[in-house]
Amino acid sequence: MAYYTSTTKADLEAYNTLVTTGEGYNGTTTNWATIVEHPNGLDFAILKHDSYTAELTEEETLGAEWFPQNEIE
């Protein structure tokens, strides 16, 4: 699953809106994906929809550093 990344969260929110509108979700479903915030607080990412492209940086996957695991064991 590819992701779009950006340091501007609004860009990814706009992409989410683009997909949500284009897909015509209705009923319980209200959006495409949740924006992931990097623990550094500076970078953001959203899952890319195969049918929608944007002028954003594309990453094949997000590294483990994006998803810190709080439990030690």
Added chain:
Amino acid sequence: MGGGGIWAKYVNDFKARVIADGGTMESPSCAKSDVKFLVQNPEPVAFTGLLNDYSGAAAAYSLRLLDNTYTGNAIKVRRASDNAEQDIAFSNNELDTATLETFASGTDAFVTTWYDQSGNGNDATQTTAVTQPKIVSSGSTILENGKAAIEFDVDWLTTSYPLPSVFSAFNVVKTDFANSFETIIGSELTFNDWIWHLFRPSSFRLRPKDSAYYSGATLNAQKYLINSIYNGDLNAYIDGNSYISQSSVALPSPSGNLQIGTTQSNVSYSLNGILQEIIFYNSDQSSNRTGIETNINDFYSIY
């Protein structure tokens, strides 16, 4: 023996029972009509669900009917082809897979709502498309041991069921331990305010707060009936056998609602496996535990 012979035998048997009971039967032809009607129109055996036998659940999610007074739907699904959504009810006390597959029309379908059958309205929902668990794959209902199952792949549902301070929880779940941490049920708000139910390869854990956890023997990648009961002491049972037993476990005051398949909507702690049933009581069900387990196992043939 012809049809008349069969009915004559039924009537003669019936007459013999009437006489044995001290009665009389004046009209064999009339009795024949009555007996024939009763044989051809037997009174249906009333369905009794788990919640009819063990009432008082605070939230109950299943792909089978749990209560014969419940008239709502089982799930609401979104199909991949056009994102339309539709409620799916029960048929013969199980998920109406025929209607489900007709709706899916050869594509995938995802669960947007898993309805609460307890009567408390604590439905479990997922409004984000990519984290909705799957119920139909390429037009076919996902099955586990012949029964409909919901497949979680870094997906989850959030309930409106407030985390309880005393509880009994029963889960029918399977994981392949693909992820480091796989949550069955957790807290919507924080990591540390309630007892998680999670897999940590290759065992099951209950995690009440901070980094403390309780665990047991190694598990296999197969379906299990897992239940936990917290009443100050903490006990967990897997397939009817004691797995964790810990006395005097402190639990932070719970806040927020319960999530199914994750904790705090965290993808790193999300379930990669299947769920078929989750039932919660805000009470100690120790006295009913074996009965509830038997009911669940009789249906799902887990162990």
